[in-house]
Amino acid sequence: MGAEASPSRSIAGHLRGALSVAQGAWTHAARLMLDIALPTLCVACREPVDGEGVCATCWAKLSFIAPPFCPRLGIPFVYDPGPELLSMEAIANPPAYQRARAAVRYDDVARTLVHALKYQDRTDLAPAMGRWMARAGKELLRDADILVPVPLHWRRGWSRRYNQSGGLARVISRQSGVNLASDALRRVRSTEQQVGLSRAQRATNVQGAFKVAPDRAAEVQGRRVILVDDVLTSGATVDACARALLRAKAAQVDVLVFARVVDSHKGPI
Numbered sequence: 001m002g003a004e005a006s007p008s009r010s011i012a013g014h015l016r017g018a019l020s021v022a023q024g025a026w027t028h029a030a031r032l033m034l035d036i037a038l039p040t041l042c043v044a045c046r047e048p049v050d051g052e053g054v055c056a057t058c059w060a061k062l063s064f065i066a067p068p069f070c071p072r073l074g075i076p077f078v079y080d081p082g083p084e085l086l087s088m089e090a091i092a093n094p095p096a097y098q099r100a101r102a103a104v105r106y107d108d109v110a111r112t113l114v115h116a117l118k119y120q121d122r123t124d125l126a127p128a129m130g131r132w133m134a135r136a137g138k139e140l141l142r143d144a145d146i147l148v149p150v151p152l153h154w155r156r157g158w159s160r161r162y163n164q165s166g167g168l169a170r171v172i173s174r175q176s177g178v179n180l181a182s183d184a185l186r187r188v189r190s191t192e193q194q195v196g197l198s199r200a201q202r203a204t205n206v207q208g209a210f211k212v213a214p215d216r217a218a219e220v221q222g223r224r225v226i227l228v229d230d231v232l233t234s235g236a237t238v239d240a241c242a243r244a245l246l247r248a249k250a251a252q253v254d255v256l257v258f259a260r261v262v263d264s265h266k267g268p269i
Contacts, residue, residue, distance in 0.1 A: 040053055040124075041053075042054055042055040042058055043058075043112060043113060043116040043120075043122055043125065044058040044061075044109050044112045044113070045057065045058055053116075053122060053124045053125050053128075054113065054125065054128060058109055059128075061107075061109045062104045062105075062107070062109050062110060063104055063105040063107055063110075064103060064104050064132070064136075065101075065102055065103065065104060065105060065136065065260075065262075067080075068080040068081065070086055070087035070089075070090050071084055071086065071099070072086050072087070072090040072094070072095075072098075072099060072100070073086075073087055073089060073090045073095070073099075073100050073235075074099070074100045074101040074102055074260065075087045075089065075090075075260075075262060075263075076105070076262060089263075095235055095238075095239045095242065096239050096242040096243045096246060096253065097227065097238060097239065097242040097253045097254060097255050098252050098253060098254050099139075099140060099254045099255070100232060100235070100238070100254065100255040100256075100257070100260070101136050101137045101139070101140055101254075101255070101256050101257075102136060102232060102256075102257045102258065102259055102260035103129070103132040103133050103135070103136040103257075103258050103259065104132070104258065104259045105259065105260065105261075105262050106231055106233075106259040106260055106261045106262070110258070110259040111259075113125055113129065113258075113259075114164075114230050114231055114258065114259060117129065117164045117167070117230065118164045118230060121162065123162060123167060126164070126167040126168055126170075126171055127171050129168060129171075129258050130167075130168045130169075130170070130171025130172050130175065131171065131175055132258070133168060133171075133172055133228075133256055133257070133258055134171070134172045134175035134176050136256070137172070137226070137254075137256040138176075140226055140254045140256055141172070141176040141178055141226065141256075143224055144176075144178045144224050144225070144226045144254070145178070145179070145223040145224045145225065146178065146179050146180070146181045146184070146219060146220075146223050146224075146225055146226070147169045147172060147173055147178050147179070147180045147181065147225075147226050147228055148169075148181050148182075148184050148185050148220075148225050148226070148227055148228065148241075148245065149163060149165035149166040149168070149169040149180075149182060149185075149227075149228045149229070150165045150185070150227060150228065150229040150237060150238065150241055151163065151165075151166075151183075151185050151186055151187045151210070152165075152187060164230050165228050165229045165230060166182055168228055168229075168230065168258065169182070169228040172228060172256070178226070181216065181219045181220070183213060183216060184212060184213065184216040184219050184220055185210055185211070185212055185213075185241060185244060185245065186210065186211055186212075186213050187209055187210055188208075188209065188210065188211045189208060189209045207240060208240075209240060210240055210241050210243075210244040211244055212244055212245060212247070212248035217248050217249075220245055220248045220249065220250045221248060221249040221250070222249060222250075222251050223250055223251055224250075224251050224252045224254075225245050225250045225251075225252065225253045225254070226253075226254045226255070226256050227241050227242060227245070227253060227254070227255045227256070228256055228257070229255070229256075229257045230257060230258050230259070231257060231258065231259050231260065231261070232255065232257045232259075232260040232261065233260075233261045234261075238255045238257075241253075242255070
């Protein structure tokens with residue numbers, strides 16, 4: 001009886017496999033037809049756009065960060081205070097990392113782009129965002145040995161299916177030629193969302209949440225590392241990541257993000 005049932009189970013398995021392949025092919029074809037029938041819309045203004053998902057008008061509305069800025073934190077200055085003068089924040093709360101650079105201010109358009117990349121599977125935005133990051137971070141990239149994206153905890157990675165920091169880091173690696181060490185840093189403890197937390201609460205939330213994987217420590221030791229993330233708000237997450245990398249004997253840690261929150265009331269000192 002068992003010998004007779006075995007071929008049936010085998011046939012059923014093949015049929016299920018063939019059905020799965022057919023369903024996958026149909027899904028791909030349906031998506032392709034939808035892409036052809038419906039034009040790509042700008043993620044910010046919802047106007048039809050060719051290419052990478054952001055129209056020229058909305059790119060023009062982004063506030064790109066250019067000198068003069070704080071040489072430590074990359075915070076833009078309203079006026080040029082002279083070479084090597086630091087922002088008040090860099091003096092009052094020096095971070096574990098050495099330097100930070102951002103492509104744009106975290107304004108309405110930048111927020112829309114980041115949220116679309118992070119939560120809406122708009123991975124088509126990563127190439128343009130990553131190129132602007134590579135441009136903003138060219139000083140850091142010139143000296144860097146490896147790129148390390150800020151990791152997600154595996155539970156969050158499973159639900160999102162995509163680490164936006166890793167996607168941006170891959171683009172920057174292609175642009176700059178700096179090697180990517182995607183799995184060198186791990187988030188070993190699940191943390192709350194940082195949104196809505198105070199600066200002190202953010203720091204406590206991510207304390208001890210990151211660790212260099214023992215089998216990847218050799219990639220970090222003695223290396224000049226650039227941490228890659230989408231947004232820098234209080235800096236608590238990248239600071240915790242930098243401390244973990246420095247504990248693993250990284251020679252230096254810099255930070256490169258797409259957007260950063262800027263408090264226009266704080267100036268150089």
